[in-house]
Amino acid sequence: MIQLNGISKVYRTGDVAIHALHSLDLEIGSGEHVAIIGPSGSGKSTLMNIIGCLDVPTSGKYSLDGLVVSSLSDSALARIRNRRIGFVFQSFNLLPRLTALEQVEVPLVYRGVRNRKKVARQALADVGLGKRAHHRPTQLSGGEQQRVAIARAIVGRPSLILADEPTGALDTATSGEIMVIFETLNRDLGITVVFVTHDMEVAHHTRRIVKLRDGQIVSDTKNSPAVGRPAPSAPAVPAVGSPP
Amino acid sequence: MNIFDTIPIAIRALAANKMRSMLTMLGIVIGVGAVIALMAAGQGAQKGITDQIRGLGSNLLFIRPGKPEDNPTNSPVGGTVLTLVLADAEAINNPDRYPYIESVASQVFFDATLTAGGESLTASSVTGVTPDYQYTRNHYVESGRFINEDDITRKGLVAVVGANVAEQLFGDVDPIGRTVRLTVGAFRVYFSFSFLVVGVMERKGATATGDEDDLMLIPLPTMQARIPYIRNPKGQSNVHQITIKVTDPDKFGQAKEELSALLRERHGVAKDDFTIRSQEDLVSTVNAVSQTLTVLLGSIAGISLIVGGIGIMNIMLVSVTERTREIGIRKALGARRVDILWQFIVEALVVTMLGGLIGVGGGVLAAKLANGQHLFGRDLYTAVTPFSIIVAFTVSAAIGLFFGIYPAFRASRLNPIEALRHE
Ligand SMILES: Nc1ncnc2c1ncn2[C@@H]1O[C@H](COP(=O)(O)OP(=O)(O)OP(=O)(O)O)[C@@H](O)[C@H]1O
Ligand SMILES: [Mg+2]
Numbered sequence: 001m002i003q004l005n006g007i008s009k010v011y012r013t014g015d016v017a018i019h020a021l022h023s024l025d026l027e028i029g030s031g032e033h034v035a036i037i038g039p040s041g042s043g044k045s046t047l048m049n050i051i052g053c054l055d056v057p058t059s060g061k062y063s064l065d066g067l068v069v070s071s072l073s074d075s076a077l078a079r080i081r082n083r084r085i086g087f088v089f090q091s092f093n094l095l096p097r098l099t100a101l102e103q104v105e106v107p108l109v110y111r112g113v114r115n116r117k118k119v120a121r122q123a124l125a126d127v128g129l130g131k132r133a134h135h136r137p138t139q140l141s142g143g144e145q146q147r148v149a150i151a152r153a154i155v156g157r158p159s160l161i162l163a164d165e166p167t168g169a170l171d172t173a174t175s176g177e178i179m180v181i182f183e184t185l186n187r188d189l190g191i192t193v194v195f196v197t198h199d200m201e202v203a204h205h206t207r208r209i210v211k212l213r214d215g216q217i218v219s220d221t222k223n224s225p226a227v228g229r230p231a232p233s234a235p236a237v238p239a240v241g242s243p244p
Numbered sequence: 245m246n247i248f249d250t251i252p253i254a255i256r257a258l259a260a261n262k263m264r265s266m267l268t269m270l271g272i273v274i275g276v277g278a279v280i281a282l283m284a285a286g287q288g289a290q291k292g293i294t295d296q297i298r299g300l301g302s303n304l305l306f307i308r309p310g311k312p313e314d315n316p317t318n319s320p321v322g323g324t325v326l327t328l329v330l331a332d333a334e335a336i337n338n339p340d341r342y343p344y345i346e347s348v349a350s351q352v353f354f355d356a357t358l359t360a361g362g363e364s365l366t367a368s369s370v371t372g373v374t375p376d377y378q379y380t381r382n383h384y385v386e387s388g389r390f391i392n393e394d395d396i397t398r399k400g401l402v403a404v405v406g407a408n409v410a411e412q413l414f415g416d417v418d419p420i421g422r423t424v425r426l427t428v429g430a431f432r433v434y435f436s437f438s439f440l441v442v443g444v445m446e447r448k449g450a451t452a453t454g455d456e457d458d459l460m461l462i463p464l465p466t467m468q469a470r471i472p473y474i475r476n477p478k479g480q481s482n483v484h485q486i487t488i489k490v491t492d493p494d495k496f497g498q499a500k501e502e503l504s505a506l507l508r509e510r511h512g513v514a515k516d517d518f519t520i521r522s523q524e525d526l527v528s529t530v531n532a533v534s535q536t537l538t539v540l541l542g543s544i545a546g547i548s549l550i551v552g553g554i555g556i557m558n559i560m561l562v563s564v565t566e567r568t569r570e571i572g573i574r575k576a577l578g579a580r581r582v583d584i585l586w587q588f589i590v591e592a593l594v595v596t597m598l599g600g601l602i603g604v605g606g607g608v609l610a611a612k613l614a615n616g617q618h619l620f621g622r623d624l625y626t627a628v629t630p631f632s633i634i635v636a637f638t639v640s641a642a643i644g645l646f647f648g649i650y651p652a653f654r655a656s657r658l659n660p661i662e663a664l665r666h667e
Contacts, residue, residue: 049661054575054576054664055660055661074581075580078575078579078580078583079578079580081576081577081578082577082578082579083578087576087577089664093569093572093576093664094573095574096570097256097260098256106574106577107577109245109249110245110574110577110578110579110583111578152577
């Protein structure tokens, strides 16, 4: 599903050129659950942004579902972000002032969907936040905000979820809950999940771990996930129903 | 994305900064209100003037001496050349030949000093008239009698005074039966005569050709008999204006043509040495002038709208900067450039159109309140036309669009990654 060939990303600040990614090759199949790890500054976020069609590589070829992304127009990229990809950020990136339900509706607004409320409500219920629909970000805990962000990412039924350090701003218990949601999405709905983490414990919940250093992949290992070992205080797995 | 989905987003964003949004809107409110109110004043003035001209009667033709080019319509007295004579008027007054002519009245205008009792009026307008004047000009005596045929044949020293003249010279005293001394002079030669007041004209109010209530009317032959310089070298009597009442304004064209031919023949000239104009010609000239005034007033007020528009642009730019992160998030969630572009344009439009609506309301209210008020010694009339409302509203929306586009364009071009990194 994701195919990266010789991807490089160079940032130029003044005279200095920073090579965030060095002709990187990576292939991720449909339905995979992949953790990307690596030291700070190794290019993880840069890679995620390119996969998420938020940024374009300086050189190299990226194709998503057979579509060569590097050759697409701005509005075609927006369409891909809207329909095929759900992005979850470390800092949640919820819109100020909107209620949880309205946050979840946003991707549907840009998709031109008419009856959004019902679908958005379902997505919120799927992440266990059915009762918080009318709360604003400032009225929610960090974990709840991240769950709203996940509901927003899955509401459009994307085939790929990208999460850049989704648990980076959360405590261990809450992180566990979030990771369980991702696992469920991957296992029950077959959504491809790629996420970045610093936490090896979290990484071991996945079947594949890709390690970056200085913009290059230094290891790509298969892993037998630590199933049946949910994070200590994780609640019962929220029912992730099939989105309508 | 549906364009209507941007409206609630815009309203929410504006509501988040109520004070700021209101102040921005105020600029537009004031601009639109000023445009409406000032255009109403201009159009009120125009309507007042044209109503007054039409009040004379809509079927009048005026013949004045001098070529059309030398004869500006807004001048109360005809051209400087005296080419029209009383005999011309008599030739025109031929209903057998020109069946569409209802009546013909000749006028001579000059200024004189009028004195009565202790009161004196300098540079008053005196008009030499014939008995046809009343009917032709649609202006009648209020009390006493008008100048009659007898006065004309006798060249009598009788006068009919306008309402203002009566008031200024005689105050509360009834002027009828009293005398007015008329002094007229040029080149150190002064003529002075006493006129017996026989009538007072009804009040007519100011008109485009001067205030008819400020006139004193005397028999035209009296004037020509007494004041030598009005006579021309050939001994004929010059007139400054021949007013013709036509049965039907539809006959104006025919009348102009036939009367021009007659006068050219009488004057023995190939090109007109006189000007024939109708009431409507006068109205349209005055309209052209006052429309210019209205446009001018509107444009002055329009400047404040532009200032309001700059305010909009300023606030929108601040808003785009403040909401950079929001823009990044929206783009990450699938907003296209056009979606962001529209979101900010709609926001600017909501401010300007809402401001425009309030401004229209305020402007109409101001115009209504000002209507009929006495200001600077004049009655102020205002006329709000649907046209000015449409113009003001459309211009405010156009300003929203114009000044909103650049900030919206900036917002739409933001790179999603950089926007997301923005603090
Ligand atoms: N906009 C930019 N301009 C210049 N350099 C940049 C920019 N963005 C990233 N970089 C550089 O690119 C490199 C990779 O950055 P990236 O954010 O991908 O790292 P990361 O692996 O996500 O790190 P972390 O774990 O700290 O989030 C770093 O050296 C960083 O300084
Ligand atoms: Mg990072």
